[in-house]
Amino acid sequence: MSKYYLNYLDELESEAIYILREVWAQFENPVILFSGGKDSILVTHLAKKAFYPSKIPFPLMHVDTGHNFPETIQFRDDLIEKFDAQLIVGSVQESIDKGRVAEEKGKNATRNSLQITTLLDAIESNKVDCAIGGGRRDEEKARAKERFFSHRDDFGQWDPKNQRPELWNILNGKHFEGEHFRAFPISNWTEMDVWNYIKRESIQIPSLYFAHDRKVVWRNDSWIPVSEYLKLEEGEEIVTKKIRFRTLGDITITGGMESDADTLEKIALEVSAMKKTERGNRTDDKRSETSMEDRKRQGYF
């Protein structure tokens, strides 16, 4: 008897494709939020599969903080060319220049929370009614509460107490003008699933995920990469280490880890033995116990 069941990666893939097609069918003007990290690359790859042989029918939207790893931007532009996709860029620098937001001050200043305004402005000015993101429920406790189709009011806010129940596979994307949705096709994937899938599908990811020599500084329990935005504190010393990044955000807040994993096989092996969560090296999450929930309420993805 042939087997009539899917293995877990195929089932997760099928579910994500289903959700992406629902987005396309139910919304007028969806975009994929693209950060250059592995999760948004994965979502883009799944969108390619969902609409094949058509092109990915929606643009990619990048909220550019201006504090990127140079590798990320290069990767983004190559990917856009490869998929023949359209790119929309929302610029945090522009938001600052226009006086919409003010730069944070102090040693731990980041542009992370400033992204929210730029994101919401870009959503509004491009009349986006659904922003597809690579958020996963295993990432963070507030994310564990997230729906596939996540409703945002006309201020872009998430209200965890007022979420639409999701039953069976029926996704309700009905909304009023001005409101929008966030859609999370890979909600049910874990970090390990993502790596296993990237390996299986040989999906290209930025070199930053692979271990290589980098100039770094030890700060907040992780190796922060040296960049023009990094101001050295007293006692901090620049060293060269074999580093890889488990997760990618702004260059100012993404901590690297010492590693020898320079192939997908080695990364998958390393991740499976990890004792800390993926976001453990993200200083933005360490600010308070509820920082993700607070940011999501404001409109973060």
Add this chain to the structure above:
Amino acid sequence: MEISENQLLRFTTAGSVDDGKSTLIGRLLFDSKAIFEDQLEAVETTSKRKGHEGVDLALFTDGLKDEREQGITIDVAYRYFTTPKRKFIIADTPGHIQYTRNMVTGASTANAALILIDARHGVIEQTKRHAFIASLLQIPHIVVCINKMDLVDFSEEIYNDIISQFEEFSSKLYVKDIRFLPISALLGDNVVNRSENMDWYQGAPLLHTLENIHISSDINKIDARFPVQTVLRPQSDGFIDYRGYAGRVASGIFRPNDEVAVMPSGFTSKIKSIDTFDGEIDEAFAPMSVSITLEDDIDVSRGDMIVKVNNKPEAEQEFSAMICWLNNEASKPRAKYTIMHTSNEQTAMIKDVLYKIDINTYNRNEEDKGLNMNDIARVTIRTTRRLMIDEYRDNRNTGSFVLVDDVTNETVAAGMIL
């Protein structure tokens, strides 16, 4: 078996506020090493601050600010863990006031439900509610976990007594597969590891049970149903005339050359190919996402359903269903709603409320016709156009629907077709 061949099992947990549901999930995650050091540290710190002795496992699952402050769970949350045998998705549903709505949400996609009973209290009304909802939602497997065995001296007699209490009332329910387990979530007895305190129990611990439940048969493989989500028309080089119907197989099996009908129009054709990004395939079964091309150029769009010529769903404009009301706002008599059924949307009306069910006693109430939050009722639904329906008992995908209030856009009811 290689890890890549592992299946996915979705389960939900049900129990009242103090049955130890969060502790059980915490224990499953903790003992199966799905908890990371930094998560553990955070929970240890909070436990200490709250003055708990040891680690409060329940804190792993309560994620939101209000939940931690009040020590309650507000909404369904999803948790994940993987063993060498399976990947698990837990729909962690809150046990308090809004139980019915939340449990229905968590149960709708579950292969299995864990029902917790406090060994000191035995079967209580809440247990009956949970079992009733699990039966109503047709969760294929039920595992009754008799918890807090440590507080009744690990008594076999008490355990057996609770089993007979449960079996007595559940004989009225329609449940295919039901198992019982004596556990202590707090101490970890029979959760991941076998209990040393209950030699008399010969069965497997909970995790082993979950790893070995046979779930391949949970999906309907008989009635081929393919709701069309969207039409793919690339009009690019090499695909000028391509028309692919994109969707996810809801049930049954499709193969190239199958004689198919497109409902509701009833036009027939043959499957030319079943396509995926990774190439053409020989067969597609639930829950695969594929696109289907047909031999003939017929009109097919979102909301249509591709089925086998000799096995069609019912085409109905009026049907009965059990519904669970999910919204704060009560139903309005003869109000119109949008019904979402597979990929199809129509306008619908609750024509009649036949009876409401008291889920504590299973008694029918034929007098009260208003539907309030958490009510379960048998109703007649009338739609403006025919829907292609199956009975929920036969097909969870084509037998289910939701009602959406056009004024608020909120999902107000979940329905199961009878």
